[in-house]
Amino acid sequence: MTLAVENLSHWYTTPDEALYKDVNLTFDNGKFYAIVGESGSGKTTLLSFLAGLDMPAAGDISIDGKSLKQMGLTNYRRTRVSTIFQSYNLLSAMTAFQNVATALEITKSEHAGDKEFIFASLAQVGIDRTKAVKNVQKLSGGEQQRVAIARSLVVDAPIVLADEATGNLDHDNSIKIIELFEALAHEHGKTVILITHDRELAKMADEQVLLKDHQFTQLTATKS
């Protein structure tokens, strides 16, 4: 499966103040990508298009040649993509466990109601049973971030998008999450796209997409 960005241009004010012009990018399944670039360069904006939350001013996003417009953004969001937002968007009146359980119910997952599966999904991101049954507002920022990651991953979408998913985590926990993303791509064949400010973490990706001076450059990793 290939997710393609075709001749995409976007501006919020006028076309001569475009964030980017005629961008072409491809993202393949089984690969882990990092999008890096200065603050305000337009990374989150690109992610909102890839997530099917917004449409660019010009150009198209397609999946295996079929445009998202053709497919319908709601259909695309429901069936293809899972997004981890910078602001977590957790249901604040609920526990970590309930946040994950709700995602499984909404998406009619085969794991809906499976308590052990839910606890295991949270354990995978370092949230133990004691923390899992706490209201998410009683968890630290980094713990909330990990709950948001677990919630997004249980949905089992072929495309996983993450906006600064490790922004609130210490180095060791960031590495664990990156390894989890790597495994999703390499072992489960997903397309994983992470926005990050952290150049060291970005180097762990198979490809880096650099956004600089209104241009994207796709670089393949040369891993030792």
Ligand SMILES: Nc1ncnc2c1ncn2[C@@H]1O[C@H](COP(=O)(O)OP(=O)(O)OP(=O)(O)O)[C@@H](O)[C@H]1O
């Ligand atoms: N809805 C909007 N209306 C007008 N301008 C916007 C809107 N959203 C973003 N912008 C502007 O577009 C530019 C790119 O924003 P974006 O959030 O995509 O950048 P970013 O690279 O993700 O930044 P950061 O790393 O700081 O999160 C910024 O200058 C921002 O002010």
